[in-house]
Amino acid sequence: MVADLMFDIFSPDALERYVILAPGLLIALVAHEVAHGYVAYLLGDPTAQSQGRLTLNPLKHLDPIGTLAFFFVHFGWAKPVPVNPRYFKDVRFGMLLTAIAGPGVNFILAAVFAIVMHILTTIQFQSGTLWESIIVPFYLICQAGVYVNLILGIFNLIPIPPLDGSNVLAYFLPPRIAQLYMSLSRYGFIVLIGLILIGQYSGYSLIGQVIFPLVRGSAALLGINL
Template sequence: MFDFFSPEALQRYAILAPGLLIALVCHEVAHGYVAYLLGDPTAKSQGRLTLNPIKHLDPLGTLAFFLVHFGWAKPVPINPNFFKNPRKGMLLTAIAGPGVNFLLAAIFALVIHILTFTHFEQSQFTDTVIVPLYLISQAGVFVNLILGVFNLLPIPPLDGSNVLAYFLPPNLAYKYMSLNRYGFIILIGIIMVGQFSGYSLVGAVIFPLVRGAASLLGVTI
């Protein structure tokens, strides 16, 4: 039986949770805010344009955090009928989420560099504040890059599907986006194939990109 509340597990949660929570909340708020700027009041009317994590947490996504150390938030509702140009509106709304994650990864990387190049004497303050802050920032870079890259995969309902749909002919885009209802099943299927075959298509695509992006930010993960 897994011990989800052992000292080691609690330490992992404490390191991962801040970066992941910030990543998920800001990702969804970015979607809703850009949609609001483009004329869609849906997210605002439902109280989703807030950094209050309670408004965004998904029960299953929260449980997944304890099981697999990753999770997801409730998608912000978007109504493209409010956009003057629905196709372009969905494109801009889609890229806002991953875009914010890449920005957050850069901010966490900046914190790491500041801590690295600032001389701290060995002390209780260093052990209880500086070292945890470094580890949290390192995890923040990782989870934000993972979330940003993963969401750009062109698999409905991920953000990358709306990006690809923008460049497809309208009829083909409509058929493609109709896969939305099967998107979760498709994602699970890809993950399961990786588990049984020993070759993870998602891992083969995502992790090299994440490591490359982290390297550009000067961070080793």
């Protein structure tokens, strides 16, 4: 089982897919975390800045386990940017804005990648030329950029703590209920991993049934077919 998986991961086709996915994925993960930290910084929280997390250097944001998980189960994550809500004048509203920032940036990036794709389709080139060897891979990278940014943005809006959607929902709940709800964060990550693994090995993903139709619909609004 392990040998077959390793062969698949390092097969030529798999390596080509990862090379195409890597740029958009890195940009999506890094921009998502920096957006959280930067909005928190604008609201008075210097924590992310003091820990060197307001940088586009991916090495500051990549989580070793999350990176390996991407290759083995096609799901990964970055190190969450530290946020200290005690610096916010309005804690609940500050957490709302900070939470929205990450997915918001992903949706903006998806739109940027889509615009580049539309521009690339207007370029005329002959098959077998140098232009084709440059434009086609770049087009595929941009297509992957649309895909991963929409997935990351939509996935993080799921209201399961500690995903960003939980902070959005918590803002609209009564304070006492919101506090109890957010205390579930310690278990939320385990629940998410469990749901994803069940989907990987059962062929029926509860999360996928919700996320992928939204991703395809969002891409269609951008004029992109995924």
